[in-house]
Amino acid sequence: MSHSMxxxxxxxxxxxxxRPFPSLRAFAARRPVSAFCVAAVGLVLLLQxxxxxxxxxxxPGKLAELVILFGLxxxxxxxxxxVPLVRxxxxxxxxxxxxxxRWLLVLLAMPALTVAVGLATGTFRTSPDGWGAVTLDYxxxxxxxALTASIWEETAWAGFVQxxxxxxxxxxIGSLLTAAPFALIHLPLAFESSGLARTSLTxxxxxxxxVIGSAPFFRYLAGGLLVDTGGSILAVALLHASxxxxxxxxxxxxxWQYALALVVLTILVAAYRALRGRSLVRGTVPALAEPGxxxxxxxxxxxxxxxxx
Numbered sequence: 238m239s240h241s242m243x244x245x246x247x248x249x250x251x252x253x254x255x256r257p258f259p260s261l262r263a264f265a266a267r268r269p270v271s272a273f274c275v276a277a278v279g280l281v282l283l284l285q286x287x288x289x290x291x292x293x294x295x296x297p298g299k300l301a302e303l304v305i306l307f308g309l310x311x312x313x314x315x316x317x318x319x320v321p322l323v324r325x326x327x328x329x330x331x332x333x334x335x336x337x338x339r340w341l342l343v344l345l346a347m348p349a350l351t352v353a354v355g356l357a358t359g360t361f362r363t364s365p366d367g368w369g370a371v372t373l374d375y376x377x378x379x380x381x382x383a384l385t386a387s388i389w390e391e392t393a394w395a396g397f398v399q400x401x402x403x404x405x406x407x408x409x410i411g412s413l414l415t416a417a418p419f420a421l422i423h424l425p426l427a428f429e430s431s432g433l434a435r436t437s438l439t440x441x442x443x444x445x446x447x448v449i450g451s452a453p454f455f456r457y458l459a460g461g462l463l464v465d466t467g468g469s470i471l472a473v474a475l476l477h478a479s480x481x482x483x484x485x486x487x488x489x490x491x492x493w494q495y496a497l498a499l500v501v502l503t504i505l506v507a508a509y510r511a512l513r514g515r516s517l518v519r520g521t522v523p524a525l526a527e528p529g530x531x532x533x534x535x536x537x538x539x540x541x542x543x544x545x546x
Contacts, residue, residue, distance in 0.1 A: 244499060262316050270401050274418040277393070286424040289433040293503040302422070303386060308394035329396050329470030329525055330388065337464055342506070342531065343475040347483040348375055350498035355489035371488055379475075379482045387477035388470075393420055396460055398412035400525035403460055412460035413453055420452035449523050451496050454503045456479065460520065463505055468524030502512050515544050 285298035314323050354362035362420030364371050394415060427444035428436045431467040459473045464471045483495040507517055 265313050265327055269317055269354065270398055273313055273393070273398060277305050278418050278422045279374075280305050281422050282425065289425060289428050292432060292434070295429045302387045307389040309399040310393040326392065326525060328398050329373045329468050330392065330474075331471070332467060332469035332524070333471055335466035335472055338537050339462070339472060340539065343462070343472050344379070344479060345367045346502050347479040347495065347498060348486060349478070350458060350501050351483040351486055351489055351495040354494040354497045354501070360489055360491055360494060362488055362490060371486065374484055375486065378485065379478050381480035382481050383475055387481070388473040391470050391474040391477055394456075395463060396470045396525055399456065399460060400468070400522045401461070402464065402524075404465070404521045407518055408460050408464060408516065409518040412457040414459075416456040417453040420449045423448050426514050447493075447496060451499055454499050458499070458503045458506060459469075461510060464520040465510070465515075465523070466543075470525075 254532060261272075281298070281302045284301055285295060288295055288298045310326070311323060314326050318325075352361065398418070399415040401411075402414045405411065406414065424445055426448075427441045431440075432435070455477075459476065462472050462476060463469070480495065480499060484492050485529065486495075489495075511517055
């Protein structure tokens with residue numbers, strides 16, 4: 238009897254050894270977006286919250302956010318598809334041939350519409366230094382933000398997260414799903430200027446409403462840009478930098494006009510895409526998704542794969 242029980246226990250242990258718990262790498266391969274969002278958003282929120290509670294400057298937390306986002310995107314991409322898929326992801330940063338119209342869109346549309354909103358609402362202020370100084374300031378800040386922040390952010394958000402969600406759910410739903418973690422990770426910035434103790438709840442709610450309200454519009458605009466440029470992360474990163482820079486234009490003080498400009502731009506781009514016969518809800522980015530993933534939402538989307546001239 239004891240011998241039989243020993244054999245059974247041995248077989249039980251052997252069977253359990255053959256069925257180990259799924260590894261982190263296996264989970265990331267099955268659910269890359271979930272793994273990325275849980276790890277990236279969780280780590281960034283934890284770190285930045287600790288800095289705020291300690292009364293420290295949030296800058297180290299913002300720098301760590303860029304490292305975490307970009308690093309996790311590369312790590313998970315390497316786990317999923319190895320070096321070829323990493324090259325495909327980074328290739329989106331070098332995709333710059335997307336037509337003059339798209340270049341004007343990503344570089345000039347946001348500041349132009351922000352100024353237009355300022356004029357329409359009576360909040361425009363003439364610069365004493367002239368338009369040359371305003372333009373130079375805009376371009377310098379745009380380049381700095383692009384090189385130090387938005388390129389690294391959008392490699393993660395547009396290249397890794399949004400391209401996969403769009404492959405599964407299409408342009409509209411994939412973009413809206415991306416907006417949720419994208420907004421969540423930016424919530425601590427409400428306390429960046431005055432700190433945790435000196436920021437009123439009203440100011441925090443206003444900041445959060447701005448982030449949560451603008452995120453769906455920006456991510457949808459970014460999604461359409463990804464489709465129309467054949468997967469240019471560079472285009473989305475420049476648009477992101479242009480959006481941030483437009484909020485600091487000296488001729489439109491107040492810092493809210495660019496949010497309304499974003500809504501207007503999204504509506505205009507959606508109307509243009511509709512007039513050109515492109516779907517407003519379907520669209521994928523095969524140039525960024527791993528082989529086979531684009532087939533999940535390929536039906537009825539052939540017309541959306543054409544890059545705009």
